[in-house]
Amino acid sequence: MPRRSQRRAARREAIFAWTLVAPVILWLGATLVYPLVSSLALSVENVRIIGSAGRFVGLDNYLSILSASAFWLALARSVVWVVGNAVVQTVLAMAAALILEQTFPGVRVARTWIVVTWIVPTIVIVIVWRWLLSTSGGMINPLLIGLGVINEPVGFFSTATSAMTSLVLINSWRWFPFIAVMLLAGLQRIPADLYEAAAIDGASRFARFRRITLPLLEPALFVLTVIGTLLSFNVFDIVWLITGGGPADATTTLPILIYRTAFKGYRLSEAAAMSVVAMLLLMGLAMLAVRTLAPREEGG
Amino acid sequence: MRRGLGVNLALAGGLAFLAVVALLPFWWVISSSIKATNEIVSTTPTMIPHSFTLEHFAKLLTSSDYPRFLINSLAVSAASMAATVVLAVLSGYAFFRLRFAGRDFLYRAILLAYAFPAIVVLVPLYGMMSAARLIDNLFALVIVNVTFAVPFAIWMMRAFLAAVPLEIEEAARLDGASRLTILWRIIVPLIAPGIASVAIFAFISSWTEYLFASVLIQSDANKTIPVGLAGIIGQYQVDWGLMLAGATITTLPVVVLFFFIGRYFVAGLTAGAIK
Amino acid sequence: MVAISLRGLRKRFGAAEVIKGVDLEFAAGEFSVIVGPSGCGKSTLLRMIAGLEEVDEGAVLIGDREVTDADPKDRGVAMVFQNYALYPHMTVRQNLSFALEMARRSKAEIDAKVNAVGEALHIGELLDRKPSQLSGGQRQRVALGRAIVRDVGVFLFDEPLSNLDAALRVAMRAELVRLHRELRNTIVYVTHDQVEAMTLADRIVVLQAGKVMQVGAPLQLYHRPANLFVAGFIGSPRMNFIPVEVASVRPDGATVRSPELPPTLAPTRVDGLKAGDKATLGVRPEHLNLPTEGSTVIEGAVELVERLGRETGVRVRTSSGLALDAIIDGAARAVAGARLALGFRPETCHLFTAEGRALERRVAPEIADALSPHADQA
Numbered sequence A: 001m002p003r004r005s006q007r008r009a010a011r012r013e014a015i016f017a018w019t020l021v022a023p024v025i026l027w028l029g030a031t032l033v034y035p036l037v038s039s040l041a042l043s044v045e046n047v048r049i050i051g052s053a054g055r056f057v058g059l060d061n062y063l064s065i066l067s068a069s070a071f072w073l074a075l076a077r078s079v080v081w082v083v084g085n086a087v088v089q090t091v092l093a094m095a096a097a098l099i100l101e102q103t104f105p106g107v108r109v110a111r112t113w114i115v116v117t118w119i120v121p122t123i124v125i126v127i128v129w130r131w132l133l134s135t136s137g138g139m140i141n142p143l144l145i146g147l148g149v150i151n152e153p154v155g156f157f158s159t160a161t162s163a164m165t166s167l168v169l170i171n172s173w174r175w176f177p178f179i180a181v182m183l184l185a186g187l188q189r190i191p192a193d194l195y196e197a198a199a200i201d202g203a204s205r206f207a208r209f210r211r212i213t214l215p216l217l218e219p220a221l222f223v224l225t226v227i228g229t230l231l232s233f234n235v236f237d238i239v240w241l242i243t244g245g246g247p248a249d250a251t252t253t254l255p256i257l258i259y260r261t262a263f264k265g266y267r268l269s270e271a272a273a274m275s276v277v278a279m280l281l282l283m284g285l286a287m288l289a290v291r292t293l294a295p296r297e298e299g300g
Numbered sequence B: 001m002r003r004g005l006g007v008n009l010a011l012a013g014g015l016a017f018l019a020v021v022a023l024l025p026f027w028w029v030i031s032s033s034i035k036a037t038n039e040i041v042s043t044t045p046t047m048i049p050h051s052f053t054l055e056h057f058a059k060l061l062t063s064s065d066y067p068r069f070l071i072n073s074l075a076v077s078a079a080s081m082a083a084t085v086v087l088a089v090l091s092g093y094a095f096f097r098l099r100f101a102g103r104d105f106l107y108r109a110i111l112l113a114y115a116f117p118a119i120v121v122l123v124p125l126y127g128m129m130s131a132a133r134l135i136d137n138l139f140a141l142v143i144v145n146v147t148f149a150v151p152f153a154i155w156m157m158r159a160f161l162a163a164v165p166l167e168i169e170e171a172a173r174l175d176g177a178s179r180l181t182i183l184w185r186i187i188v189p190l191i192a193p194g195i196a197s198v199a200i201f202a203f204i205s206s207w208t209e210y211l212f213a214s215v216l217i218q219s220d221a222n223k224t225i226p227v228g229l230a231g232i233i234g235q236y237q238v239d240w241g242l243m244l245a246g247a248t249i250t251t252l253p254v255v256v257l258f259f260f261i262g263r264y265f266v267a268g269l270t271a272g273a274i275k
Numbered sequence C: 001m002v003a004i005s006l007r008g009l010r011k012r013f014g015a016a017e018v019i020k021g022v023d024l025e026f027a028a029g030e031f032s033v034i035v036g037p038s039g040c041g042k043s044t045l046l047r048m049i050a051g052l053e054e055v056d057e058g059a060v061l062i063g064d065r066e067v068t069d070a071d072p073k074d075r076g077v078a079m080v081f082q083n084y085a086l087y088p089h090m091t092v093r094q095n096l097s098f099a100l101e102m103a104r105r106s107k108a109e110i111d112a113k114v115n116a117v118g119e120a121l122h123i124g125e126l127l128d129r130k131p132s133q134l135s136g137g138q139r140q141r142v143a144l145g146r147a148i149v150r151d152v153g154v155f156l157f158d159e160p161l162s163n164l165d166a167a168l169r170v171a172m173r174a175e176l177v178r179l180h181r182e183l184r185n186t187i188v189y190v191t192h193d194q195v196e197a198m199t200l201a202d203r204i205v206v207l208q209a210g211k212v213m214q215v216g217a218p219l220q221l222y223h224r225p226a227n228l229f230v231a232g233f234i235g236s237p238r239m240n241f242i243p244v245e246v247a248s249v250r251p252d253g254a255t256v257r258s259p260e261l262p263p264t265l266a267p268t269r270v271d272g273l274k275a276g277d278k279a280t281l282g283v284r285p286e287h288l289n290l291p292t293e294g295s296t297v298i299e300g301a302v303e304l305v306e307r308l309g310r311e312t313g314v315r316v317r318t319s320s321g322l323a324l325d326a327i328i329d330g331a332a333r334a335v336a337g338a339r340l341a342l343g344f345r346p347e348t349c350h351l352f353t354a355e356g357r358a359l360e361r362r363v364a365p366e367i368a369d370a371l372s373p374h375a376d377q378a
Helices: A004-043 A060-066 A069-101 A107-113 A122-132 A140-147 A160-188 A192-200 A205-233 A237-242 A254-264 A268-293 B005-032 B037-041 B055-063 B066-097 B103-115 B118-131 B138-162 B166-174 B179-190 B192-208 B211-216 B225-235 B240-273 C042-050 C092-102 C107-120 C136-148 C166-183 C194-200 C218-223 C228-233 C365-371
Strands: C004-013 C016-026 C031-035 C057-062 C077-080 C154-158 C186-191 C203-208 C211-216 C240-250 C253-258 C261-266 C278-283 C296-307 C311-317 C323-329 C339-344 C350-352
Touching: A004 A268, A004 B066, A004 B103, A004 B118, A004 B138, A060 A268, A069 A107, A069 A160, A069 A205, A069 A254, A069 B005, A107 B005, A107 B240, A122 A160, A122 A237, A122 B005, A122 B225, A122 B240, A160 A205, A160 A237, A160 B005, A160 B240, A192 A205, A205 A268, A205 B103, A237 A254, A254 A268, A254 B118, A268 B103, A268 B118, B005 B240, B037 B240, B055 B066, B055 B240, B066 B103, B066 B138, B066 B179, B066 B192, B066 B225, B066 B240, B103 B138, B118 B138, B118 B211, B138 B192, B138 B211, B138 B240, B166 B179, B166 C077, B179 B192, B192 B240, B211 B225, B225 B240, C004 C042, C016 C042, C016 C203, C016 C211, C031 C042, C031 C194, C042 C057, C042 C077, C042 C154, C042 C186, C077 C136, C092 C107, C092 C136, C107 C136, C136 C166, C166 C194, C186 C194, C194 C218, C203 C218, C203 C228, C211 C218, C211 C228, C218 C365, C228 C240, C228 C278, C228 C350, C240 C261, C240 C323, C253 C278, C261 C278, C261 C296, C296 C323, C311 C339, C323 C339
Parallel strands: C031 C186, C031 C203, C077 C154, C154 C186
Antiparallel strands: C004 C016, C004 C057, C203 C211, C240 C253, C240 C278, C253 C261, C278 C350, C296 C311, C296 C339, C311 C323
């Protein structure tokens, strides 16, 4: 049983701690929790334009969006988007991390500056790629023609497939260094002795990768994939600024649809309902991931 | 372990590919921003500029609102950076070095914030800002930027705080330092690299933010770069030169910042990855 | 000069009780060493004195003042940590002045004190360096300086020498003894190294699993260990323990026997002992040598021979499988595999009951003199 003085000391520590976290709690409470609750409230009303009053309509909004093909199509595109990003980013990041793990002149600089595509603001990324992929003056088409990959200039954003593919590649180009740096940290934590012992035992480079690197990297890879999925699901600006959701809705992922419904379609409550559904999906995914993760971790 | 020639070649090849993929697009943009317009749009693009002109930059800086956007962005990003650092350091210390009821739950709840699509809170936040008369006010952007940077920033602080041995705090307690003194005079100096990492992260996140900036700011005079530049692009649909100049200048601050404290940022990212 | 009193201290970590009722008195000006194997709770005990660990039950008194609930800074104690805990971002001078700054002393006073301590510990030229620029021994001295500068009556040391190499350790031991003689403050020193304990302490506290096993002067513990644990802990190489049976009991001792021993008279007090009891006979390796007249002989096959020049260590295994360590003359012949006879004089042996309690030895007069409280000051 704790003595009175122990409880007093513990209480002093707790008071100090709470004073330190109070600003964050208040801040996030006001800017995340309250709006979240607001959103929930909004989703069960029938508000159309911002600021107008609404009546309680129960789950009407949810029913209507869940029966609208637009919603499901957008969700499907989001899934394609997320999966595409995950695959491309992981492959690129893994390759980059493996390269950066080696020692060669300038590797330190490389390790720092690999993230340059991630630190550059989205608007710049947008400008860069809209110009490079454009058919007037863009570098990529002539390059590909010159390399013999294609015969004629390609309209990168003209068809549904090419638009989605281009966007996935651009977003992956932007994000893979971030993942690469994290993977690099994981790689560097694998003791060199393990590789040396394996080499002495006769394992080839590929075998060492498959039997030592991959298994030891698995937890980190898993965490990064989950986080990456959550983050890429929410991507709005790159898609909006490059294709605006087009051509003909081909790249209208869920965030785009929600934005348009709220600010162009002036159907606020519907948008709120959609965003709540999206959030529940993501939280479900996150919790599922955490539960699968938990046995491997020592605990937060 | 020695690498065979084959592996070295593959390594060099991979590295070259990486460098090209990551850096070449920027080279094209920056080098083209000083080309004359006809060279920019010509169907035979050039790696090295054949022409040289600063007209695009001049146009951007004198006859567009870009300078205004630049100032706004700098102000918002600097303020967001400062606020994020303060919040992350204070609460990070509490979460990772102090004991109090509800600590773990609170920490996990804050991390969970990243599962929220920003879209979810966009409309209600707009409503709140509207009610607080903060629409078209840069302060609203700072509030939002900090909200989305802080959870990750706190997570980043963990490894840096863990690197400070508990014994040092105990020695300070014996020396008579109060809790606040320990935090300010012992902990903070020792986690300076962590603070740098968080600062860069917050600055970059803020510098790039588009969604809330487009909704919460309405007048041209208060726009930040992402929204302003997107607007300019919309206006001058085919003025590539202007766009490229805009892209170049916009990249500059983060590159400069990164040049000075970039390695702390990468160190911070990777340190945070160590559980 | 300040005395420390620990009364009925108990501490739990979660469900496990790590300090199980400790009562100790540290006299003013005394150099006390708390020694014990890892996990015995000695660091925890020290930290409870310092105020860095909460006390679940009991009281801590420093200089007649109860400080059980007091903050570390109000207890009048200074501590030297195992890893020194110097502030890495401050210069040596700033490290030394920190506590005085916290106490709001004047700049002049701080400077004077820091310079004085710097000189006393020979770190004067290092004052403007940072800890990372110092060697292990120098950092150790700065940590010491930090404690001295505070002018308190009690110094606490938590295994301060364990991170130093052997030569430095010996040098620092001498330094600490010299310091204690000068400052005459009360020192409580924690270590797992019994050599440090023996050489530094005025009094040793042997701790095991949260309980005090014995308290006494170093030689007291060496010649009259109170139980099997202390007997096996103090003295290196470890005392040999031979399981024996009590054959008969006489006023001047008990006769014991075992498969490898002829009936031997152990000259101890015999309270509570009777024939047929199981007991343990203890003989230190340094008392096991080649047989001489009057020594009890025990023999076996030589397993290990370690020649150190000045002495030779041998391990001998008796026919019943018991291993005995002995330190014999450096020039003696011992061959692995051969049979060797060893002998000890019965007056050198120890006897322990079946529960591990030592029976008080009748020691030789010279030893009795050494055990008297003022022997060192003769």
